[in-house]
Amino acid sequence: MAPRVLISDKLSTAAVQIFRDRGIEVDYEPELGADKQALAERIGAYDGLAIRSASKVTEKVIAAADRLKVIGRAGIGVDNVDIPAATRKGIIVMNTPFGNSITTAEHAISLMLSLARQIPAADASTQAGKWEKNRFMGVEVTGKTLGVIGCGNIGSIVADRAQGLRMKVIAFDPFLAPERAMELGVEKVELDELLARSDFITLHTPLTDKTRNILSAETLKKTRRGVRIINCARGGLVDEVALREAILSGHVAGAAFDVFSVEPATENPLFGLPNVVCTPHLGASTTEAQENVALQVAEQMADYLLTGAVTNAVNMPSISAEEAPRMRPFVTLAEQLGSFAGQLTETAIEAIRLEFAGDVAEMNTRALTAAAVAGLLRPLLQDVNMVSAPAIARERGIAIEEVRREQQGAYENYIRLTVKTERQERSVAGTVFSDGRPRLIQIKGINMEAELGPHMLYVTNEDKPGFIGALGMTLGQANVNIATFNLGRQTRGGDAIALVEIDEPLSEAVLEQVRRLPHVKQAKPLAF
Numbered sequence: 001m002a003p004r005v006l007i008s009d010k011l012s013t014a015a016v017q018i019f020r021d022r023g024i025e026v027d028y029e030p031e032l033g034a035d036k037q038a039l040a041e042r043i044g045a046y047d048g049l050a051i052r053s054a055s056k057v058t059e060k061v062i063a064a065a066d067r068l069k070v071i072g073r074a075g076i077g078v079d080n081v082d083i084p085a086a087t088r089k090g091i092i093v094m095n096t097p098f099g100n101s102i103t104t105a106e107h108a109i110s111l112m113l114s115l116a117r118q119i120p121a122a123d124a125s126t127q128a129g130k131w132e133k134n135r136f137m138g139v140e141v142t143g144k145t146l147g148v149i150g151c152g153n154i155g156s157i158v159a160d161r162a163q164g165l166r167m168k169v170i171a172f173d174p175f176l177a178p179e180r181a182m183e184l185g186v187e188k189v190e191l192d193e194l195l196a197r198s199d200f201i202t203l204h205t206p207l208t209d210k211t212r213n214i215l216s217a218e219t220l221k222k223t224r225r226g227v228r229i230i231n232c233a234r235g236g237l238v239d240e241v242a243l244r245e246a247i248l249s250g251h252v253a254g255a256a257f258d259v260f261s262v263e264p265a266t267e268n269p270l271f272g273l274p275n276v277v278c279t280p281h282l283g284a285s286t287t288e289a290q291e292n293v294a295l296q297v298a299e300q301m302a303d304y305l306l307t308g309a310v311t312n313a314v315n316m317p318s319i320s321a322e323e324a325p326r327m328r329p330f331v332t333l334a335e336q337l338g339s340f341a342g343q344l345t346e347t348a349i350e351a352i353r354l355e356f357a358g359d360v361a362e363m364n365t366r367a368l369t370a371a372a373v374a375g376l377l378r379p380l381l382q383d384v385n386m387v388s389a390p391a392i393a394r395e396r397g398i399a400i401e402e403v404r405r406e407q408q409g410a411y412e413n414y415i416r417l418t419v420k421t422e423r424q425e426r427s428v429a430g431t432v433f434s435d436g437r438p439r440l441i442q443i444k445g446i447n448m449e450a451e452l453g454p455h456m457l458y459v460t461n462e463d464k465p466g467f468i469g470a471l472g473m474t475l476g477q478a479n480v481n482i483a484t485f486n487l488g489r490q491t492r493g494g495d496a497i498a499l500v501e502i503d504e505p506l507s508e509a510v511l512e513q514v515r516r517l518p519h520v521k522q523a524k525p526l527a528f
């Protein structure tokens with residue numbers, strides 16, 4: 001069945017075409033996403049949801065999204081998506097982190113110049129027939145200091161364009177490397193220094209617990225008198241009531257806002273103040289940017305739905321289109337190792353260690369670890385996949401360690417999973433041969449070479465004569481056909497393992513007979 005995608009926001013119709021060209025059914029309903037209730041009622045029928053900022057993908061919407069695999073944000077900010085809820089449900093959330101950066105940076109510069117010359121008010125007055133030449137006195141930007149809060153993709157483009165306007169640019173961004181600041185020609189400063197020195201301040205951070213109200217009543221007091229403030233990033237970065245006071249008191253000379261703490265903003269503390277310029281979240285709204293983000297998000301979502309390639313996901317490591325087919329058998333192996341260990345684990349898991357050696361150590365091991373953890377947790381939790389597994393493990397306090405090393409021993413590639421519970425440590429290892437089929441090669445330190453089938457019987461026993469015959473006889477008498485029979489032992493006469501593939505699941509009665517055979521320590525059915 002072809003995957004189905006819902007576009008619930010106003011995306012360029014280029015996205016619709018891409019989905020159709022790639023054989024994906026698509027419904028384009030640009031007004032739907034703003035209505036949470038309507039979105040929750042409809043979402044159950046779709047594998048993909050493509051959005052911008054108007055769609056509110058709440059926990060309730062996600063709870064109703066029974067077959068949803070991917071949410072694609074045609075743009076940057078994903079604060080309208082409940083990412084923890086999506087992750088827990090195994091839904092990938094992806095965005096297009098660069099497609100609208102230039103456009104948004106240009107909007108910030110446009111707002112800064114509009115503010116410096118009061119262009120919107122002058123325009124309104126002129127078109128009203130007033131010709132108020134003496135009312136509108138502007139300021140030059142040349143030689144002025146622009147303080148950039150958040151110097152990432154957009155902030156650094158703004159810095160570059162501002163330097164073209166001959167401004168001095170200073171930036172506050174704890175994650176900005178000094179070399180990068182040097183490359184950008186930007187002076188890296190602390191927030192207080194930025195506040196004290198800037199003639200214009202422009203914000204370009206995401207909204208986080210640290211950045212919420214980064215410009216508050218307290219920090220606004222530290223700004224220069226006559227400062228002008230531009231927010232083209234996210235509502236909530238500036239305390240709008242405190243800014244209103246600062247404008248009314250004359251301390252702040254003006255503000256230009258594209259984003260507001262409540263959107264759509266039909267009323268706001270800043271509305272109606274002198275020298276305040278507002279636009280309705282237009283930062284990304286150019287033909288070029290909208291075409292970019294729509295094409296990109298549709299390609300990314302189609303890649304994921306059709307091939308498993310993951311690009312620009314915010315809750316899952318990337319897997320490129322080239323990597324996806326090469327990684328597939330290793331993902332299967334990692335899941336099988338996890339599932340094998342998970343089915344044998346009966347007490348709480350404390351820690352998991354994944355060791356990757358040889359070729360596989362060069363691959364995207366974070367994704368393979370996620371697959372192994374998903375396999376491990378699935379017998380315990382059912383609804384878990386590569387997206388949700390690491391987050392669920394973290395929530396449960398399970399430590400995950402990943403080790404990569406060069407090839408050791410005979411196998412070109414090797415993955416070993418060790419699970420530590422409160423009672424014991426159990427490890428299982430596997431490889432993928434050149435035929436592309438995964439094999440288990442070591443269980444609890446015992447070597448063997450087994451391919452896993454849908455129904456397996458795992459037996460641990462003492463290595464004593466007669467056991468193999470007795471097991472074969474028991475299964476035969478119960479009319480259970482053996483597909484493969486794999487054996488391994490620690491030492492002669494020591495601990496041994498039999499891993500038997502059978503054509504159908506064992507009844508509890510036959511299992512009990514196996515458990516009662518001489519030398520058997522444990523017998524457990526496994527399903528893959």
Ligand SMILES: NC(=O)c1ccc[n+]([C@@H]2O[C@H](COP(=O)([O-])OP(=O)(O)OC[C@H]3O[C@@H](n4cnc5c(N)ncnc54)[C@H](O)[C@@H]3O)[C@@H](O)[C@H]2O)c1
Binds near residue numbers: 149176283
């Ligand atoms: N108005 C619009 O239409 C529009 C369009 C695109 C993006 N945006 C918004 O613009 C913002 C920036 O986007 P971007 O693509 O440049 O993101 P980015 O991730 O490339 O850059 C964000 C920068 O903020 C910095 N940062 C994080 N926490 C900080 C803190 N506490 N103090 C100072 N700096 C901090 C990061 O180190 C990073 O360099 C986002 O909020 C995005 O949603 C708005």
Ligand SMILES: O=C(O)[C@H](O)COP(=O)(O)O
Binds near residue numbers: 052054285
């Ligand atoms: O984060 C973004 O990309 C911007 O806020 C743009 O939002 P929009 O796509 O809803 O215009």
